[in-house]
Amino acid sequence: NAGVTQTPKFQVLKTGQSMTLQCAQDMNHEYMSWYRQDPGMGLRLIHYSVGAGITDQGEVPNGYNVSRSTTEDFPLRLLSAAPSQTSVYFCASSTSPSIGTLHPVSLHFGNGTRLTVT
Amino acid sequence: GENVEQHPSTLSVQEGDSAVIKCTYSDSASNYFPWYKQELGKRPQLIIDIRSNVGEKKDQRIAVTLNKTAKHFSLHITETQPEDSAVYFCAASLDTGNTGKLIFGQGTTLQVKP
Helix, strand or coil: CCCEEEECCEEEECCCCCEEEEEEECCCCCEEEEEEEECCCEEEEEEEEEECCEEEECCCCCCEEECCCCCCECCEEECCCCHHHCEEEEEEEECCCCCCCCCCCCCEECCCEEEEEC | CCCEEEECCEEEEECCCCEEEEEEECCCCCCEEEEEEECCCCCCEEEEEEECCCCEEEECCEEEEEECCCCEEEEEECCCCHHHCEEEEEEEECCCCCCCCCEECCCEEEEEEC
16 A cells, blocks of 8 residues: 555756646545645645546646546646746645544645756 | 635744644634644644634644634644654645645744754
């Protein structure tokens, strides 16, 4: 059980290039999300998905696309990279509480992708 | 939309002292408030959380308090140890946190000096 796996760990892009950050989870979690982390700004939600075929925008969606064709995978696409997208990107997954308990289930984060756009 | 403010941005304490980090939120409908700890170069991990129908929750040396009227919640760490040094994030959710849609504060860097 690997949890949430993100690839690549590091990436350098030139302005205008496109790329896809991969995220896969093997816990059968229905909920997946992408956050970016910048110094002094915490973690900001980019996009999230409540199940296969369903995605929605978070706080900072501009410049990013997502799709959720399977429960396991939630790739994040940068269509035309900009220096403002230099950041650490975290993918996370979660699931509904078990029947009989109302306690929320915590986010499981991947190890992150450090992206630099020059 | 929801907005979460976190203070202070940095906090330095002596080992054994207590540390308190405070967060305020803007949307009174928020109902779930987790705290995450992120060690240098690692992923954030949940350390404690509280739902809106509870005023206080404690887990060994850490506790969280919630004041719904004032729309603020706090993390309390007692008897701090060097391994508590990390960045701490508070967050708020409008859907009990189930969908993974959290709004995070800006983070507090805690340094515990031996």
